Amino acid sequence: MKALLSGNEAIARGAYEYGVKVASAYPGTPSSEILKNTAEYKDVIYVEWATNEKVATEVAIGASFGGSRTMTTMKSAGANVACDPLVAFTHAGVNGGFVMVICGDPGMASSSTEQDDRYFAKLARCPILEPSDSQEAKEFVGLALDLSEKFDIPVILRSTTGLSHSKSLVELGERTEHECKGFERNIAKNCLLPAYARKLRTWLIERERLLTEWGNESDINRIEPGDKKIGIISSGVTYQAAKEVMPNASFLKLGMTFPLPMEKIKKFAASVEKLFVVEELEPFIEEHIKAAGIPVIGKEVLPMEGEFTPDRIAAGFIKAGIDLPRWKDMANIVANPPKSVPRMPVQCAGCPHRGISMAIKKLDLNVCGDIGCYDLITLPPFEIMHTDLEMGGSVSNAVGVVRAGKQDKPTVAVIGDSTFFHSGMTGLLNAAYNKSNLTLLIFNNSITGMTGGQFNPGTEYTLSGVPADPVSIPEICKALGVKDVHVVDPYDYKACLDVLKETTAHEGVSVVMTNRPCMLYPKKYVAPQKCEVVADKCIGCHICLKQCTCPAFELTEQTTDKGKLIPRINPDDCVGCTICAQICPKDAIREVK
Amino acid sequence: MANYKETQNVLIVGCGGQGVILASNILSDVLSCIDGMDVKKAETHGMSQRGGSVHAQVRFGEKVYAPFISPGEAQVILAFEEAEGLRWNHYLAKDGVMILNQDRIIPPLAFVGMADYPDDALVELKKRDDVKCIDANKMAKEIGNVKVASVVLLGALAAMLDFPENVWKENLQKRVPAKALEANMKAFDAGFAAMKAL
Structure with a gap:
């Protein structure tokens, strides 16, 4: 039977057909759908969203040590995080077959860097396979696992956006089980103390020679x-x-x-x-x-x-x-495209990041940012995030900005819940331990939102469908040594202003966490209440439109007596967060049930 | 488009939430049913839920290489939104046809004077013989379900391609909720008839 599958769906299918038993990943565009689709086979494959790519790779390496076929998936930036265990593991080699899927993003459709992931293979001295369509994407998973076991080496499968997110026809097959071999105690192979590792390094170079010979012969x-x-x-x-x-x-x-x-x-x-x-x-x-x-x-x-x-x-x-x-x-033709209206991404109607972002803008703070939906505040009309490099960087960047010695405005770090779990926690521990002066804002929406709503340690379920115990971020912060921890409702604009004023004036480490969920995930929020514009009171100043840039707003033909256009709030989109009502200077927006 | 030996290109464009991906999925389901037809499809992911443009590129024929449509090579552009139709206009082949839905989605930044909706350029676009305007939203309202506008447009697309009606309808049935099936079938027929009449 043939099916039209994306590259990512085909890789997931390959994991199923070629006997993968354990798959662990951290989401990242364009790789996220691989694990989501692998979870369709959770009866026979254990799947999990790990807290970061290094952890995911280590779980997969462990599964290989334990004797099963295993897969980890990530985007390019994630491979940077996972590089440490990869380089070590190529020295040791595998027990169960191991494939690391790295999805690059040439053109940076949704990535902050453009990098050529083939260098990971050269650095770690392991083979890298590059499928060109979905059929190959599926088959190369099997080939990667076979090579991994035959040559005692982890194998990278490289995709790019053009493959991961395009669909082509795939011939589907049945699953072939590969029995778990069990954990093998082999200290000289699996412990990289120099005395052992030097021998493994020699063997690694020999394995590369054998793989080169194979590549000269193979139809791949x-x-x-x-x-x-x-x-x-x-x-x-x-x-x-x-x-x-x-x-x-x-x-x-x-x-x-x-x-x-x-x-x-x-x-x-x-x-x-x-x-x-x-x-x-x-x-x-x-x-x-x-x-x-x-x-x-x-x-x-x-x-x-x-x-x-x-x-x-x-x-x-x-x-x-x-x-x-x-x-x-x-x-x-390409050099002269038609001029149409730009459609920059904006925060969703009711997005819990809106109120706190407006408070930051009002107070004119220096912001060291991080990776997630809140990135959107780097764009107009907010433009209030001033640094934004990589996952988890915000916390320690802000510490460094303050340590540098001269700042005209207070500096804060902004990070989301998933990114905090990914690699923000270690930075916060460092800041608390070293008695830094830091205000960390955790834009918590209780989901990994930007990549499509994946579960994380703050959500109520795991990927395999097991009910989880959502972790308490304030308790984590306290355990990391932070004494000044606040929780704020991001739908309360004044409370956001107050807590920012208080914590930026506070010496030492402060954390402010917001507590409203994402509007899209895990399911689209349907509000019991909405907001509406009271046309009689509206003076057409458009402060609501300009400051909120909420997609629920529309302009209609209706005008004030001075001829200014009156905004309308589309009830199909509004979720009644009331932020617009709170900033209206004429009290012309009201809540309706 | 009776000859499928040469690779054919259908570009479907619009805004997040309009049903671009649904329409492209049904089209590729139809194509996958045809013996010996090679199919490739590329689509936008990521930011689209947050107000961005969405597009799906469907290519089919005896043998398809790249999943991307090249500029000036789309035989059909199905535009769910006017400014999006304009944005992709340079992808239309010389002998191609653009089906343009008369729907305007004004981005929030245009309200605050930070972007201009291209009204003048759209007047020119709509005058062209190779641009066929359809008011799918109005037709969907007449059917009694605004959500079926995307299937009205799918019907219009079907009128441009030579595949049996029953294949379209069987695949449509698989992708829409059962309780809205009748409205979707009506929408498909209405779009098909409207396009044939143009």
Whole structure:
């Protein structure tokens, strides 16, 4: 039977068919749907949302130690977090097959960095597989697990947004069980004390040689003979885009991009007149080929950044002097897109982040931010988050800003509940221990919202459906050594102002946590009450529109007697948070049941 | 679009919550039912629930390589919202058709003077012969369920493609709630008839 699956759904299907028993992950676009879909098979696969990617990887490594096939999934930024256990684990090698799925985001559709994850494979010296469509995404999970067990090594499966979030046809199969081998005591293999690790390092280099030999033989790296004038080496979904542009050229399609099959590459290079490498981001393959003394064209005509859509690849070939009638006018079309209205993402109607964000703006604080929905306050009209790098960074960045010695305005850190659990807690412990002067605002909406509403230690269920004991963030903060801990209702604007004034004046570490849930997750909130504009009282000042930028607002034809447009609140969208009513200077917004 | 040997491109665009993804799912379900048809589909994820634009790119034919539609190559653009239709206009093929739903979703920033809704450009767009305007919201209201506007548009799209009506309806049935089935069927028929009449 065939099904139309996204790359992410196909990877989940692969985990099922090829006998994975344990899967642990932290969500991150574009990887999040893999574990969500793996959870469909929770009768036979244990699935969990871990607190961060390092933890997820360590759970999966443990499952491999324990003798079962296992998978962990993450986005690029998460792989940075998980790099430490990965590098260590490649030295030790596996018991049960281990696959780490890393989903990159060339073009940064929803990521703060653009990075080429193939370097993790080179750094850790483990193989990396790059499927080019959903069928391969599924099959390569099985291949990764087989290679992992055959060569005693963890394997990375690399996807990118173009694969993870596109769908293509997949032939479905049955699950093959792989019996758990049980925990194996092997100190010399699994304990990286220098005396053991030096031997493992030698074995690691040998394993890379064996894998290179395998790659030279295997069909995973496939020569597709075509027009001999042009030969193209490519991998992943970029291979499909390159085929779109040059369907008749000769191709060497690489399914494994580390270690590279240099013998096969030399053979292919010798068979064509002009050799190109088409690869997104860094010249990873290109540098290896050039180091082998083989002439090749790559980054001198193709861009180093962004997603490789066919038109961008075509532009590179045209630059290299190749005539491509279908593509020759495309650059002009792309350079002059029609001008339409920008649709920047805004906070949802009733979002619990709105009231506290408006209070921060009112008090004009310095804000060190973090990764989550509250990122939106970096955008107009708020523009009140001043630093925002990576998961968990806010807490210690704010500590450092204060330690630097000179600040005209009070500085606060802003973090969400899931990001606090991910890597904010260690920073808070550090701040409390070192007697820092910090105000930490935890925008708690009791869910991992930005990535689609995944459970976390603050929610009432786990991914496998087991009722959880939601952890108390104020109690955690107290246990970490913070004495000044506040809980505030973010629907109470004045209370938000008051608590910010109090805590930013307080010497030492203070924490303020908000206590209203996300409006979208775990299910869309349906409010028993709404707000409405009282047309008689409204003077058309639009303070409500400008300060809240709530999507429930509309402008209608109705005007005040001075001809100013009167806003209307769409009752289908409003959830009655009343923030707009609290800031209206004329008391012209009221609550209705 | 009777010849599916060459890869065909259908681009569906709109705003979060309008049903763009539902329509694209039903289209790709229909395509998956056809023997020997290769299908690829790419869609936006992430920010769309928070007021952003949403698009789905569906490609089909004997053999489809890239999941992305290239500019100037969409045979059909189905636009759920006017400004979104304009945004993707440069993706329309020279012999392509844009089905434009007469719905305007004004983003909050436009209210506060930080963005302009493209009224003038839309007047020009609607004058064109290759742009077919449909008021799906009005038709859905007449059927008695505003939520079926997306299926009105799906019906209009079906009128542009040569697949049997029963295949569309079987797949539609699988994707909509049972209690709204009748309204959805009516919506599909209404959209199909409206497009044929244009």
